Amino acid sequence: MDFTLSKEQRDIQKAAREFAMGEFPDRAQEFDRNETFDLDIWRKACDLGFVGVFIPEEYGGAGLGFFEHCLITEEFWAVDAGMANAVLTATFGAELLGLAGSEEQKRVWLPPLVGGKAIMGTAITEPDAGSDVTGARTSAVKDGNEWVINGSKMFITNGDIADYLLVFCATDPENPDRHRRHSFIMVETDRPGYEANKIHGKLGIRANDTAEVAFTNVRVPADNLVGNEGDGFKDLMGFFNLTRLHVAAMGVGIARAALEESITHIKKRHQFGVALSSFQVNRFKIAEMATRIRAARSLYYEAAWMADQGRMDHGLIAMAKWFCGQVGVMCADEALQMHGGYGYIDEYKVQRIYRDAKIVEIYEGAKEVEKTIVANTILGR
Ligand SMILES: Cc1cc2nc3c(=O)[nH]c(=O)nc-3n(C[C@H](O)[C@H](O)[C@H](O)COP(=O)(O)OP(=O)(O)OC[C@H]3O[C@@H](n4cnc5c(N)ncnc54)[C@H](O)[C@@H]3O)c2cc1C
Helix, strand or coil, rough: CCCCCCCHHHHHHHHHHHHHHHHHHHHHHHHHHHHCCHHHHHHHHCCCCCCCCCHHHHCCCCCCHHHHHEEEEEEEECCCHHHHHHHHHHHHCHHHHHHHHCCHHHHHHHHHHCCCCCCCECCCCEHHHHHCCCHCCCCCECCCCCEEEEEEEEEEECCCCCCCEEEECCCCCCCCHHCCCCEEEECCCCCCCEEECCCCCCCCCCCCCCEEEEEEEEEEEEHHHECCCCCHHHHHHHHHHHHHHHHHHHHHHHHHHHHHHHHHHHHHHEEEEEEHHHHHHHHHHHHHHHHHHHHHHHHHHHHHHHCCCCCCCHHHHHHHHHHHHHHHHHHHHHHHHHHHHHCCCCHHHHHHHHHHHHHHHHCCCHHHHHHHHHHHHHHCC
């Protein structure tokens, strides 16, 4: 088994690292403190080809695999998670368009994402339907040649800045099969009746927009249905198989950031007349962090590589998402501990890493959901 990256993949990795190192460090604290972002950085990333690399060439993308998207994600997250997400989640939903969208829909909605002309998002979660996505109640009712959408969605990435959102709607709410009740419908956010309220006070990834969004009699053409009516849940599971890989790469990226900060700090800081790096307890922490990072990366590499071969392993992907998230959170915790009181202050990057890391265990299926999937694949339901 050969785990060596190709020259092209190593070049992508290096270029991503250089881009992030050039753009992120000087602005990360400002964006974190102010909960803002400069979209020129996203446009620059689009110009340089880092955004939506998995989108096929015929729709303006690089036509690379999801694996390469994960490589870029890991590099960006290893420098700053909030800015990384502000840049890379601008295509959030393109995966689903790729899986279920019609030719016409892909031609209209994919190229602007790669060209820095449009931002998208995907709205599934509702105030009363989080882990249980089948409980989503936002309704879409056919009226002539249009869908009329009513309801609200919670915690929507890019909700306040997106040009269009894929919305998980109940189109057949009384269907006795909960998995046949929903469909995805694209909503352009300039349609009358769409409203977004930015959520302030997030623990981390504060450069990345998150909003609560509401739909009041929002009308979209019938053709905005993405995939078949009633296939929403099935398509969502296919979508999560890809996006969970993306999140797994985030976990490894932030774990690396934590490791790098720790190494720098414990070599520099002296107590009891010696560097903190000479205490075995800290040396063991570094050894454990580095080992966990390698193990986590192997897991997501395998899962992403298989996905690109068309071999979706739902259980393996859930393992990668859960484990990489756990490694990210554990490494961030150890890193802050090794910084002592300095780690508690936001002038130190490690504080931001600690806050940013937690999201990886929450979105795209909280860790309990991932473990449930893993257990189900082993034990059956
Ligand atoms: C910053 C941010 C960005 C987000 N972006 C998006 C987005 O773009 N689009 C979108 O649709 N959503 C988004 N989300 C929502 C996110 O996916 C949900 O928060 C997540 O799925 C969990 O749902 P919930 O918050 O309602 O928690 P709940 O479902 O209420 O769960 C709370 C806790 O209970 C556990 N739990 C729930 N059910 C079970 C069970 N059966 N067994 C064991 N444990 C269980 C969960 O694992 C969790 O730990 C975002 C969230 C955040 C914070």
